[in-house]
Amino acid sequence: MKPITVFEYQKPDWELTSSDILRIEHLNQKLNDKILEITVEKGQPAVKTTSYVGVLKIGKTTLEILPKVYNNNEKLATQNLLYLLSYTKKLPIKESDIAQLIESQSEFFEILIYLFAKNLWNLMKKGIYKEYIPEEEYAGFLKGQWLISRQLAQQPAIKHKFCVSYDDFTENNPFNRIFKYVIVLLQKVSTYARNQQLLMELSFALNDIDFEIITKEYFERLNINRLNRQYLPVLELARLFILNSSLQMTANNIETFSFAFDMNRLFEEFVYEFIKKHRDEILPDDLKDCDIKAQHSSMSLVYSEEGKPIFRLQPDIVFVKADGSIPLIIDTKYKLLDSRDKRYCQLFCVNLIKGQIGPHLSYRI
16 A cells, blocks of 8 residues: 655544554554644544654554655655765765665655665675674583583583583674564565565575564674674664664554654754764864764753752753863754744853853754
8 A cells, every 4th residue: 555645744634543543642652752643623533743754554554754844845855854864874875876766766764675675685695794603502522612610510411511612603693683683674564576575585595593673782782893894884774773663563464663753853963963074164163173062961050059950951062172162052943943942041041151142053944
């Protein structure tokens, strides 16, 4: 079924059922945020998108939510979203390739699946990645290191075996387990024949790899070295799918699936990464040597009698000089500015504490 394409803060043409409402409420609760908003229109339940963009599957209905920047122009909105992701998530997408990818398939989620599957398949054709993994087992012969203390403590029934530890050069390693998990996930949600074919070929190639549920903490244990550095762009895509996806199934049916980003946060990350990458071209000379920090919270508006901070301020982007002074504060805004906005108060407070009313910048779309 072709997805319903809609933009932020719009109401899709969707006849909600009671089951759909329950699924949406469960999804919002699971993600601890309002991904979709349930409203009432002409006495009937309706749904409205929020600041989240991406792909949502609710029962048999699929929503593709695009940024509001290019409202009603799906290709430009998709191009804009891919451009933002290429900066913030360090995806292997060149700006020159984005338009070509959109021409071949317009749904941005399927574009990301294609990038992951195609790049991983190109690497796999050179040989499946192997690395040394430490193993311990009771073996019928000595290999590696003999763990004598454990040998002496083992049960009489297995004293005829050696307790050994060794390094096994294997395909069944953390990198390939991550890739296998993502492949299994994407096979359940992709609808494009070309992507399904690529994913099936990858699944066959990694057939002997153990399946494991991958979480955020799994990435922190990875050993990045010169031998696996070529896999980093694909690994970033895998991380993107894992950390921004949520899947709920019953038997073989998908109840809910989400792959979504909060545009407020994504835009803030984009501005930060864009400035860092192009600092030499866009910053004046007196700011080029600054340490640029995101969500910097070294300042407070109010302190207790004991000197403890009570009202901590957290500007989006702060420029810090070597002597600790702050010449510039940036507050990102993914909306038209409103004079009543509370963030003006935060900027005023920060500058007041620093003994200056300005300079500051506020970005908007």
